[in-house]
Amino acid sequence: MTRLLLIGPPGAGKGTQAARLAEIYGIPAISTGDIFRSNVKNGTELGTKAKAFMDAGDNVPDSLTNELIRDRLEDADAQDGFLLDGYPRTTDQVRELDAFLASHGAALDSVVELEADPEVVVARLRKRALEQGRSDDTEAVVRHRLEVYSEQTAPLINVYATREVLVTIDALGEIDAVTARITEALVERGIVAADAPSR
Numbered sequence: 046m047t048r049l050l051l052i053g054p055p056g057a058g059k060g061t062q063a064a065r066l067a068e069i070y071g072i073p074a075i076s077t078g079d080i081f082r083s084n085v086k087n088g089t090e091l092g093t094k095a096k097a098f099m100d101a102g103d104n105v106p107d108s109l110t111n112e113l114i115r116d117r118l119e120d121a122d123a124q125d126g127f128l129l130d131g132y133p134r135t136t137d138q139v140r141e142l143d144a145f146l147a148s149h150g151a152a153l154d155s156v157v158e159l160e161a162d163p164e165v166v167v168a169r170l171r172k173r174a175l176e177q178g179r180s181d182d183t184e185a186v187v188r189h190r191l192e193v194y195s196e197q198t199a200p201l202i203n204v205y206a207t208r209e210v211l212v213t214i215d216a217l218g219e220i221d222a223v224t225a226r227i228t229e230a231l232v233e234r235g236i237v238a239a240d241a242p243s244r
């Protein structure tokens with residue numbers, strides 16, 4: 046049973062690491078960004094409401110996001126653990142997640158912060174824009190997403206540090222090396238068993 050959360054600026058590699066950690070630990074990776082994007086693609090009501098915020102690089106309103114996560118965390122596959130990527134992003138979302146977990150008698154095991162220099166993440170996102178063409182990867186929107194991150198999301202790192210669940214990982218370097226840093230740190234802290242695979 047592992048309940049993990051990945052936090053870090055856009056472009057730090059949360060999505061990439063989330064997919065790998067989910068596979069290693071056999072838990073679902075739940076990415077609010079991916080869920081919103083698939084709703085936009087499928088033209089759902091939620092997608093229609095979220096699209097303008099996403100294209101501007103702003104957070105989707107907490108009410109929509111909280112509802113979506115509440116539903117997703119009720120799914121059968123999330124009952125034995127999960128890895129949240131991109132949620133919570135605001136103090137209101139932290140309160141919502143705390144209340145949800147408390148009402149299920151659960152708590153987060155660890156919050157993994159992926160730390161990366163802002164200029165490096167801008168460069169990474171520019172490269173991704175060329176390769177994948179995400180509509181929120183233009184330079185101006187990327188810079189705005191970084192501002193939104195430092196204003197609304199970065200303060201959450203202190204909240205989790207105070208609760209002593211924070212693990213800070215250097216997100217620079219090879220993808221495999223970053224995954225290994227995370228899995229080693231989780232073993233060191235006794236959050237996952239030492240015989241769990243490390244890659």
Ligand SMILES: Nc1ncnc2c1ncn2[C@@H]1O[C@H](COP(=O)(O)OP(=O)(O)O)[C@@H](O)[C@H]1O
Pocket residue numbers: 054055056077078079081098099100102103104105106107110130131132133134138181190
């Ligand atoms: N927890 C959330 N709360 C509000 N909006 C969100 C949340 N997660 C994702 N979004 C929306 O989806 C967009 C893309 O999110 P994401 O894929 O996590 O990208 P990144 O972290 O790389 O900026 C965000 O800019 C925002 O509009």
